[in-house]
Amino acid sequence: MSSQGESVDSGQPGAGAGGHSAATLYEAAGLECACRPGLRPSWAGARIAGLAYPVAGIGGDNLALHHAVAHAPAGHVLVADLQGAAHGYWGEILTVAAQQRGLLGLVIDGGVRDIAELAALGFPVFASSVTVLGTGKEHQGRLGQPIALRGVRVSTGDLIVADVDGVVVLPAAEAAAIIRRADRRLQHEKQIITGLRAGRTTVQLYGLPDRDTQVDAEQAW
Amino acid sequence: MSSQGESVDSGQPGAGAGGHSAATLYEAAGLECACRPGLRPSWAGARIAGLAYPVAGIGGDNLALHHAVAHAPAGHVLVADLQGAAHGYWGEILTVAAQQRGLLGLVIDGGVRDIAELAALGFPVFASSVTVLGTGKEHQGRLGQPIALRGVRVSTGDLIVADVDGVVVLPAAEAAAIIRRADRRLQHEKQIITGLRAGRTTVQLYGLPDRDTQVDAEQAW
Amino acid sequence: MSSQGESVDSGQPGAGAGGHSAATLYEAAGLECACRPGLRPSWAGARIAGLAYPVAGIGGDNLALHHAVAHAPAGHVLVADLQGAAHGYWGEILTVAAQQRGLLGLVIDGGVRDIAELAALGFPVFASSVTVLGTGKEHQGRLGQPIALRGVRVSTGDLIVADVDGVVVLPAAEAAAIIRRADRRLQHEKQIITGLRAGRTTVQLYGLPDRDTQVDAEQAW
Numbered sequence: 001m002s003s004q005g006e007s008v009d010s011g012q013p014g015a016g017a018g019g020h021s022a023a024t025l026y027e028a029a030g031l032e033c034a035c036r037p038g039l040r041p042s043w044a045g046a047r048i049a050g051l052a053y054p055v056a057g058i059g060g061d062n063l064a065l066h067h068a069v070a071h072a073p074a075g076h077v078l079v080a081d082l083q084g085a086a087h088g089y090w091g092e093i094l095t096v097a098a099q100q101r102g103l104l105g106l107v108i109d110g111g112v113r114d115i116a117e118l119a120a121l122g123f124p125v126f127a128s129s130v131t132v133l134g135t136g137k138e139h140q141g142r143l144g145q146p147i148a149l150r151g152v153r154v155s156t157g158d159l160i161v162a163d164v165d166g167v168v169v170l171p172a173a174e175a176a177a178i179i180r181r182a183d184r185r186l187q188h189e190k191q192i193i194t195g196l197r198a199g200r201t202t203v204q205l206y207g208l209p210d211r212d213t214q215v216d217a218e219q220a221w
Numbered sequence: 222m223s224s225q226g227e228s229v230d231s232g233q234p235g236a237g238a239g240g241h242s243a244a245t246l247y248e249a250a251g252l253e254c255a256c257r258p259g260l261r262p263s264w265a266g267a268r269i270a271g272l273a274y275p276v277a278g279i280g281g282d283n284l285a286l287h288h289a290v291a292h293a294p295a296g297h298v299l300v301a302d303l304q305g306a307a308h309g310y311w312g313e314i315l316t317v318a319a320q321q322r323g324l325l326g327l328v329i330d331g332g333v334r335d336i337a338e339l340a341a342l343g344f345p346v347f348a349s350s351v352t353v354l355g356t357g358k359e360h361q362g363r364l365g366q367p368i369a370l371r372g373v374r375v376s377t378g379d380l381i382v383a384d385v386d387g388v389v390v391l392p393a394a395e396a397a398a399i400i401r402r403a404d405r406r407l408q409h410e411k412q413i414i415t416g417l418r419a420g421r422t423t424v425q426l427y428g429l430p431d432r433d434t435q436v437d438a439e440q441a442w
Numbered sequence: 443m444s445s446q447g448e449s450v451d452s453g454q455p456g457a458g459a460g461g462h463s464a465a466t467l468y469e470a471a472g473l474e475c476a477c478r479p480g481l482r483p484s485w486a487g488a489r490i491a492g493l494a495y496p497v498a499g500i501g502g503d504n505l506a507l508h509h510a511v512a513h514a515p516a517g518h519v520l521v522a523d524l525q526g527a528a529h530g531y532w533g534e535i536l537t538v539a540a541q542q543r544g545l546l547g548l549v550i551d552g553g554v555r556d557i558a559e560l561a562a563l564g565f566p567v568f569a570s571s572v573t574v575l576g577t578g579k580e581h582q583g584r585l586g587q588p589i590a591l592r593g594v595r596v597s598t599g600d601l602i603v604a605d606v607d608g609v610v611v612l613p614a615a616e617a618a619a620i621i622r623r624a625d626r627r628l629q630h631e632k633q634i635i636t637g638l639r640a641g642r643t644t645v646q647l648y649g650l651p652d653r654d655t656q657v658d659a660e661q662a663w
Contacts, residue, residue, distance in 0.1 A: 258575075
């Protein structure tokens with residue numbers, strides 16, 4: 001649940017997702033759209049919401065990322081599968097290049113470096129490792145074509161939202177409907193919280209199964 | 222070693238443990254009371270000290286936590302074994318419900334979500350993973366009965382202390398004596414520090430074995 | 443790339459490495475001098491740059507560290523191989539002792555505790571785990587002799603630099619030349635950034651292989 005509820009695009013980071021958190025959008029989606037855990041924000045407070053531009057590279061080589069920065073449409077987020085290998089594929093130079101081209105952030109199954117500089121530049125990055133280990137520049141990789149990012153398919157134009165809880169990918173055709181459901185969900189959660197503050201329990205408010213205390217007392221396990 | 226030394230209950234967080242850190246209490250306990258590493262604070266500065274209320278659940282299902290929030294005695298800390306499985310068992314709604322019931326925090330071998338909201342609400346949570354991945358609500362689990370939390374037995378009323386160094390569990394019958402020993406330990410550590418600042422070494426102050434420099438020079442390893 | 447460029451020793455932390463980041467020095471070195479990932483700063487902003495004093499210990503025993511603090515030359519950084527085992531080898535007491543002796547920091551393949559106190563004391567520590575788990579004091583270990591730290595050889599007097607990106611070890615005989623190359627590298631990176639801000643791409647500025655768009659469209663993978 002996000003503290004902001006508006007679904008209008010205001011030009012602020014995260015506006016593209018109606019201000020909703022990854023967790024709220026995941027719940028509203030009802031899809032297996034959450035990447036496996038382990039993609040962590042490179043600096044405290046980093047957050048991404050924008051249209052995905054997928055990049056598939058070879059572990060240990062970052063030529064694909066150089067080309068992706070040059071080719072990706074402005075306003076997009078690079079979503080890169082570097083085979084999870086721990087190399088420093090991305091740092092200050094590529095960040096300046098990406099900002100210059102109007103890109104919004106990077107989600108990468110692989111490593112990054114220059115963390116302090118990324119924070120200073122305010123460029124949000126989510127990565128599976130942090131390391132200075134060097135990379136080659138030989139493999140062109142594949143740009144703009146569907147990839148699987150830690151278990152979730154990502155195509156150009158899908159909505160990708162990343163925050164401290166994790167990374168979710170909303171299919172382009174369903175993103176608008178998901179955001180509307182997230183808006184309604186947020187209203188419902190506010191009502192639940194009002195009910196909790198009035199002294200009711202989540203068991204009551206969600207109509208969860210009552211506890212069978214006899215089972216609790218008797219069962220072996 | 223904690224910077225606070227008083228063992229009086231002042232109503233402040235951590236007061237129940239005399240203000241002592243997990244590390245100092247572990248040393249004073251002389252017991253295998255430290256949970257295996259990997260339970261991390263969900264936000265910077267989170268700290269828990271209070272009486273445990275154990276919850277055993279099935280990986281991927283959070284019904285037991287909903288019932289635990291409704292049943293646990295006020296002033297207690299939920300200590301939950303969700304089999305270490307990485308699902309988002311706990312978030313903003315359960316936090317509001319727990320605060321409403323006067324619960325002090327959550328330690329969970331499993332995943333949590335809504336990290337930013339937990340920090341904003343000031344509810345301390347220690348978890349083994351962070352993820353939005355969804356949960357079922359079918360298994361009642363077991364409430365208030367002993368569990369093993371990452372290698373350490375936890376019963377209702379045991380004193381659980383969690384900080385950035387880790388999580389320790391003090392058996393109810395021994396907690397008061399351990400806190401008294403921690404008080405004395407803290408005094409002793411202050412004397413050691415005074416000795417260090419006067420130019421002595423830890424080898425001298427603790428009476429550690431002297432270094433056999435001949436061995437050092439000759440041994441193959 | 444570091445935001446500071448001067449290579450003069452100013453007596454500030456990090457001065458010994460000309461103010462350069464671990465990442466920049468790694469690039470300038472052209473050596474396999476980066477430790478495998480997983481040595482993390484114990485508190486936000488911790489940074490180390492200084493001459494290494496190697497310590498080899500037995501997993502679960504910290505006697506070697508007590509002797510190392512007593513024997514290491516002032517102005518050095520302890521670089522300790524505790525076999526990667528997760529025990530709390532180092533805490534507040536050893537930190538006060540180390541500061542008293544003029545030591546600059548600790549890099550350890552093993553665990554540490556008293557994280558909050560280390561931050562308060564401003565003593566930089568990089569470790570592979572955080573835990574209160576206790577240690578014996580029986581094994582003298584080996585002091586001042588070469589070790590391998592997560593894949594990289596470290597000898598007394600090597601320059602060790604640790605920051606949020608990782609830990610690098612520069613051989614003593616080559617450190618000065620590496621720092622000079624890092625200075626030049628920094629100048630070159632400033633030119634690259636100027637070029638990027640003028641609208642050029644990293645592909646152009648680094649002369650990277652152009653993208654073969656035909657291959658991109660046709661290749662199966």
